[in-house]
Amino acid sequence: MQALTNRLKLVNRKPMTFVEKLYLWNILKGMAITFRHIFKRKATINYPEQKRTFSPVFRGLQVLNRDEEGKERCTACGLCAVACPAEAITMEAAERSSNETHLYREEKFAARFEINMLRCIFCGLCEEACPKNAIYLSQTFAPSNYSRKGFIYKKDDLLIPHPKENPDAYAKALGERKKITN
């Protein structure tokens, strides 16, 4: 039979030598290994004080974006919901009334927009699918919760802070990931 990989290793089935039969020598060798590990660099970090930096391509919690005037970009076209392989996104569209022009960028907007974080696999396909740059994946991850209900993120949980009213939080939420102009 042809080997699938070149990592094949033959098992050594030679009878044990006298030293091996004594076990003690090998046990001492093992203990030397564990002793050496005492001085090795620790893999753990002190989490709340130290945090690991995410890689620039890290895909975390979704954020619903606004433009620089604070209008919501989402038009509830549903492309993200279609693209979502885990079917985590639900939305409901509504028409913008004349006194809501400062709230929504286009005439159609998402009245309801939910992402089920228990289903979401953070693949980022929603971001790819969005024609309006309205949704993107940030560099934070979903915090733990006591109930399943808490993992269904509503629009309030997903929307980015208002860039005019709360510019610091907006900048923080925008993060390194997306510098959107237009």
Place this chain on the structure above:
Amino acid sequence: MFFTAIDYWIFLEKAILILAVVSISLVIAMYATWAERKVAAVMQDRRGPNRAGPFGLFQPLADGVKLFMKEEIIPNVSAKFLFVMAPALAMITALMTSAVIPWGSSVHLFGRDISLQIADINIGILYIFGVISLGVYGIMIGGWASNNKFSLLAAIRGASQMISYELAMGLSLIAVLMMTGSLRLSVIVAQQSEGFFNWNIIYQPLGFLIFFICALAECNRTPFDLPEAENELNFGYHQEYSSMKLGFYLFAEYINMFISGVVMATLFFGGYDIPFVNEAAWGNHWWVALLGCGMLMTKALFFVFLFMWIRWTIPRFRYDQLMNVGWKKLIPLALINMVITAAVMLFFSK
């Protein structure tokens, strides 16, 4: 009247000594749990407990509080009295061994010579063996009274393991006893305290090795922790225990470790003797005795570390391997060691 003839100071002295020894053993056992986690962590490139206090030093206190706060559960179908008694038995037998150990040379305080040994009986080693052999009961009774088949299996394993290894342990010691000619621990230490080359380990390396392996088995430590084999027996003989009753079992294990470290240091490593130094020349000061006591502690704690080191290195034996090692390897080896020692002694005495 008979009672007036008794020296009452000796009661006070011994009471204080007992209190000190017991509380020191308990504190060391407490910190041994911390050390175990820390040693495990650093050997696996982790950090270990570091949240409660500096270096996580308050962790044992937090653990103790947690154990006290936990709900006491006594299973409905258990033998209730025995169920409660078993952890106490385990703890008592763990603590009782320390009675015959000479913790240091005698101290001259308040015009009295105070010996740092609770009871200097002439069958010291046999006493230790007696207490160790009683240690099985804590495990057996606990395992049986829980009325749980896993506990029972673990208890049976523990009992057979301890009985098997006690034999090799005793046989390995006979060679030492032949050399010292006394069962009195204070005499054994005194004979070794003349210098580093009088330590029994120099003459009895094989005996020490056998004793050490048996001590691992007697303390139910890896690679001999068959009674607690999680993957086969869930949690072992203390499966049904909760709260401080479980804590007693866990504590008893660490006290056993510490005490067996002390016994090994006493029998093979010169007890409270400070190596390469003739401390007898410094005179009979209290600080010399204290230094000796500290030396004994250092030796014992090294053994405790060694126990942990072994635990986090070697996987556990299979049960038949355990019995094979005990009966077919260690006992013949101990017998050979005994015969060789006797022959050499006979040869040199002529």
Place this chain on the structure above:
Amino acid sequence: MGVTAILFWILSSLALLSAIMIVVSKNPVHSVLWLILVFFAISGHYLLLNAQFLAIVNIIVYAGAIMVLFLYVLMLIDLKKIVDPQRSLWIKLVGVATGCCLLLVLIAALSKADQTTALTQTIGGNIGLVENLGKILFSEYLVPFEISSILFLSAMVGAVVIGKK
């Protein structure tokens, strides 16, 4: 009454009480535990006689090993299934007869009690210390000592033979 006498009475009553409890208790495991207590009381008696070696060996061998094996066997038995069998009158009579025989032997032994009390020595005696015991065993009683070890050997061989079957 000296300390020794007080201890003697305490230990004796403990031994007798536990001995009675062995017979009385329904659960065999409890019986074994009471028996262990008896051994401890007897070891205490040995200590009063200054026979420390005997005391500790009694604990190591009987309480520490043999009783563990007893417990070992008893724990493996499903105790719930054992129903107290109804014994026939004939067996009861035999039991009474053997009990009376034992009583007779005990009385016969105790009738010479003043002699035995003269022989036992409390604290002053040191025949039970390891050194003296060892010397006597290996000089005066060497042959019986070795023969008894052969007895143990034969028991071991027997156990191995049964185990191999």
